Amino acid sequence: GAVVSQHPSWVICKSGTSVKIECRSLDFQATTMFWYRQFPKQSLMLMATSNEGSKATYEQGVEKDKFLINHASLTLSTLTVTSAHPEDSSFYICSARVPGQGPNTEAFFGQGTRLTVV
Amino acid sequence: AQTVTQSQPEMSVQEAETVTLSCTYDTSESDYYLFWYKQPPSRQMILVIRQEAYKQQNATENRFSVNFQKAAKSFSLKISDSQLGDAAMYFCAYRSAMDDMRFGAGTRLTVKP
Numbered sequence: 001g002a003v004v005s006q007h008p009s010w011v012i013c014k015s016g017t018s019v020k021i022e023c024r025s026l027d028f029q030a031t032t033m034f035w036y037r038q039f040p041k042q043s044l045m046l047m048a049t050s051n052e053g054s055k056a057t058y059e060q061g062v063e064k065d066k067f068l069i070n071h072a073s074l075t076l077s078t079l080t081v082t083s084a085h086p087e088d089s090s091f092y093i094c095s096a097r098v099p100g101q102g103p104n105t106e107a108f109f110g111q112g113t114r115l116t117v118v
Numbered sequence: 119a120q121t122v123t124q125s126q127p128e129m130s131v132q133e134a135e136t137v138t139l140s141c142t143y144d145t146s147e148s149d150y151y152l153f154w155y156k157q158p159p160s161r162q163m164i165l166v167i168r169q170e171a172y173k174q175q176n177a178t179e180n181r182f183s184v185n186f187q188k189a190a191k192s193f194s195l196k197i198s199d200s201q202l203g204d205a206a207m208y209f210c211a212y213r214s215a216m217d218d219m220r221f222g223a224g225t226r227l228t229v230k231p
Contacts, residue, residue, distance in 0.1 A: 034218065043209060044221045091161065106153065107219055109163035
């Protein structure tokens with residue numbers, strides 16, 4: 001299957017700093033990528049849809065100025081957590097679908113990034 | 119908005135036995151797709167099985183099968199001949215034609231040797 005690579009796998013940052021998470025589609029071009037947040041022992045909550053060459057679409061309640069998404073190329077989307085605070089500590093996962101194969105095809109997920117803000 | 123409900127936070131099954139995980143969803147759309155994903159301790163999401171809403175036949179993938187009841191908006195996963203490696207979190211997911219995927223709260227499956 002297609003491969004989605006996420007980097008870093010884990011990161012620890014100080015409160016008030018910003019941290020960038022990268023999501024790459026390694027063997028296909030992804031016009032759309034999705035960013036999820038997962039709290040411990042909870043489900044994946046869709047944060048935003050990242051669209052190549054245009055602005056991301058954020059879910060209700062997600063602060064777009066807090067979670068900056070850039071999808072500058074067909075193989076890379078980045079999520080930047082700005083002015084991070086301890087409550088932003090979570091597991092962040094990206095996903096993408098191989099375009100042109102219909103919505104019944106599976107979404108491929110990155111390995112996830114565990115963010116800890118201290 | 120679509121919602122996905124998994125009413126079983128935890129389930130347990132004896133190795134080699136069969137277990138069924140429940141999932142219901144709410145939607146007003148007629149065209150949609152349903153998935154079961156597995157998340158082992160590594161937290162990598164792995165597709166288990168998928169079902170198109172327009173297909174009446176239940177999907178099957180080796181030991182995994184679904185019972186799709188469209189009128190009841192139910193999409194349960196049956197795991198036969200359970201193996202130790204099946205232990206994981208299982209998430210039911212709904213995707214609309216608009217392409218975003220929504221997940222249920224998950225069911226933690228324990229397999230007892």
